[in-house]
Amino acid sequence: MRADPCVVLLGEDIAGGAGQGAPLEGAMGGTFGVTKGLFEEFGAGRVLDTPISEAGITAATVGAAMAGLRPVTDLMWASFAPKAFDEVVNQAAKMRFMSGGQTSVPMVLRMAVGGGLRAAAQHSDTHYATFTHVPGLKVVVPATPAEARGLLIASIFDDDPVIFLEHMALYTTSGLVDPYSGPMRLGELGVLREGSDVTIAGVGHSALMALEAAETLESEGISAEVLSLRSLQPLDLDGLVARAGATGRFVVVEEGPARCSVASDIAAQVGELLFGSLQAPIGRLTSNHSPVPFSPPLEDAHLPNPGKIVTVVRRTMGRG
DSSP states (O other), X not given: OOSOTTEEEEETTSSSOTTOOSOOSSOOOSTTOTTTTHHHHHOTTTEEEOOSOHHHHHHHHHHHHHTTOXXXXXXXXXGGGGGGHIIIIIIITTHHHHTTTSOOOOOEEEEEEOSSSSOOGGGOOOOHHHHHTSTTOEEEOOOSHHHHHHHHHHHHTOSSOEEEEEEGGGGGOOOOOOTTOOOOOXXXXXXXXXXXXXXXXXXXXXXXXXXXXXXXXXXXXXXXXXXXXXXXXXXOHXXXXXXXXXXXXXXXXXXXXXXXXXXXXXXXXXXXXXTTTOSSOOEEEOOOSSOOOSSHHHHHHHSOOHHHHHHHHHHHTTOO
């Protein structure tokens, strides 16, 4: 925002306090406090509270982007995004194509995703596959604080609409962040751990689970490489194929429903390109095909975890 006065923020409770009307000193900075302090620095002209209307917020975002601004909008939870699908799918995603490249829509929609926080079904969706399926959208899912910073900078200054999906567990994740580092290029894999026996690719928080699983596997004599699928669209398919081909075994992990998942899509693409050269069938781990349960034991059973990743890798290694 310091670098470009065209960058503006929109969202519920980012400038004021919930139900308290006018902007207040010590503004909330959104539900998770991500933009806290920005209202005080940049003022009400660039940090704007919006009504509780996902369709209205997103329509204003699309219009602002088409008019020359670079809006970053906090849509709270991805579970609320279906209320804005017309604005996202029919407007933002298609505008460059339908105008023959004459119109760009440089906007970022930030949303919290994921289970594990006992937030129940209507606040725990990921929608990774939903957005990745839409031509014209770029879809970003950071796994670490450093990725969150570098990818957000890149997303804000990208000329296409970017869906920026932040797993709620990331808000309490610590990690080294270089405050002077530049943007990370969209469409590149993140390499979180080198390994020689099996390649594990995880989406968002699943990549951190894979890191934990890799420690267990190391104690069993299995060297696991861990990749962050931090850019779902564009996807670094060449990088995935090179990495999986080098180890000869591939496992993909996603916290999302099993059917028509990102994990299924990636497994299919890698399998097609490496058919005959992999040493084992591709392993795939997702959530169960159901809404996220509110019951803690049921939610734990529903979601991927490091233990489940270890089990899938063992099977891929022929030890299951």
